Amino acid sequence: MRNTPRSSPRSAKSLRTASIVATGSYVPERRLTNDDLSQMVATNDEWITTRTGIKERRIAAKDEQTSEMSAKAALAAMEQAGITGDEIDLILLATATPDMLFPATACFVQTQIGATNAACLDISAACAGFLFGVEIGQQFIKANTCDTVLVIGAEKLSTITDWTDRNTCVLFGDGAGAAILRHRDDKALGLISSHVASDGNYADILWMPGGGSRTPITKENADDHLQTVKMLGKEVYKQAVTAMVKTCRITLEKAGLTTDDIDCVIPHQANMRIIQAIATRLKMPMEKFFINLDSYGNTSAAAIPIALDEANRGGRIKRGDYVLLVTFGGGLTWAGSIVEW
Ligand code: UT7
Numbered sequence: 001m002r003n004t005p006r007s008s009p010r011s012a013k014s015l016r017t018a019s020i021v022a023t024g025s026y027v028p029e030r031r032l033t034n035d036d037l038s039q040m041v042a043t044n045d046e047w048i049t050t051r052t053g054i055k056e057r058r059i060a061a062k063d064e065q066t067s068e069m070s071a072k073a074a075l076a077a078m079e080q081a082g083i084t085g086d087e088i089d090l091i092l093l094a095t096a097t098p099d100m101l102f103p104a105t106a107c108f109v110q111t112q113i114g115a116t117n118a119a120c121l122d123i124s125a126a127c128a129g130f131l132f133g134v135e136i137g138q139q140f141i142k143a144n145t146c147d148t149v150l151v152i153g154a155e156k157l158s159t160i161t162d163w164t165d166r167n168t169c170v171l172f173g174d175g176a177g178a179a180i181l182r183h184r185d186d187k188a189l190g191l192i193s194s195h196v197a198s199d200g201n202y203a204d205i206l207w208m209p210g211g212g213s214r215t216p217i218t219k220e221n222a223d224d225h226l227q228t229v230k231m232l233g234k235e236v237y238k239q240a241v242t243a244m245v246k247t248c249r250i251t252l253e254k255a256g257l258t259t260d261d262i263d264c265v266i267p268h269q270a271n272m273r274i275i276q277a278i279a280t281r282l283k284m285p286m287e288k289f290f291i292n293l294d295s296y297g298n299t300s301a302a303a304i305p306i307a308l309d310e311a312n313r314g315g316r317i318k319r320g321d322y323v324l325l326v327t328f329g330g331g332l333t334w335a336g337s338i339v340e341w
Contacts, residue, residue, distance in 0.1 A: 019190030024076025053272025057173025057297030085114030094129025127329025153301035177305020
């Protein structure tokens with residue numbers, strides 16, 4: 001029970017609001033621990049744990065594609081929502097590791113979940129992709145263009161990880177999370193406020209330089225590891241803290257809420273120290289932050305929806321709670337949303 005009264009959130013101007021009515025997630029079975037990694041590169045559990053908070057991550061099987069993980073997460077969300085595939089109007093799939101460059105991986109998911117009436121597209125906004133998807137999806141609902149939107153964040157990062165580079169290979173994992181957006185008739189405000197932003201000036205501090213049309217992989221460059229994630233960790237760390245703190249403040253201000261009103265923060269799951277820095281700057285207790293990066297590492301676009309699903313199914317967030325979602329990634333891209341659950 002709350003001791004102090006909540007501030008009143010600014011009610012949405014549009015009559016039709018969008019809510020996250022259900023969530024789902026899927027992670028592959030295979031666990032890769034810090035000790036396993038210490039057999040592969042010059043690292044150890046102590047370094048990884050103290051610098052990142054990560055203890056293990058999941059690795060997809062060779063034949064387990066991003067689309068399949070997405071479909072499993074989506075089916076779990078659909079079951080929770082009590083809907084069938086043909087009720088979905090739009091599938092937005094955020095990923096940096098699509099099954100292939102085209103067609104959109106969302107189209108493969110469509111066939112796997114029987115979403116015969118859905119329009120399908122992928123979103124390329126790296127780790128921030130899922131919240132970009134939520135923002136795009138809610139616009140379709142508010143505009144009355146769609147009733148039911150499926151937003152997925154899914155990654156098979158193990159396929160673009162340089163397993164010889166200790167600076168990056170200890171950080172990432174595979175998995176998928178999904179959410180169903182709909183208008184709810186019970187006066188719930190749903191998505192109260194959001195903020196999405198990008199800064200292409202810093203594209204080269206977190207990117208995968210090869211494999212696209214600028215630098216296709218050829219016989220000549222095949223051994224240069226261009227089709228793997230490159231990151232200037234320290235620079236990304238600084239940018240991440242600054243952008244996510246700013247985003248939290250902007251979304252709170254837009255919603256007319258304060259940090260005291262927020263029941264749960266679901267931050268991007270990249271590094272425990274980044275989350276602690278955000279908590280300190282916002283003067284919020286760490287207990288309000290939902291954290292599962294110790295189990296999954298950084299799953300990029302999948303991190304927020306996997307955490308959201310675990311928080312939802314685990315009872316960490318309940319109907320009526322104010323939930324703050326905030327993320328940051330390559331592009332650079334960053335985003336935040338406040339949801340009345
Ligand atoms: O999802 C998108 C957002 N991504 C992020 O937010 C990630 C942001 N960055 C980070 O989380 C951190 O910068 C890292 C965890 C990637 C690195 O932590 P750091 O405290 O910035 O370490 P560092 O890169 O400055 O490296 C410190 C030392 C270096 O050795 P020297 O040069 O001091 O001798 C590294 O070579 O740690 C060494 N090192 C390692 N040692 C053992 C780097 N990786 C490892 C490793 N094991 N895996």
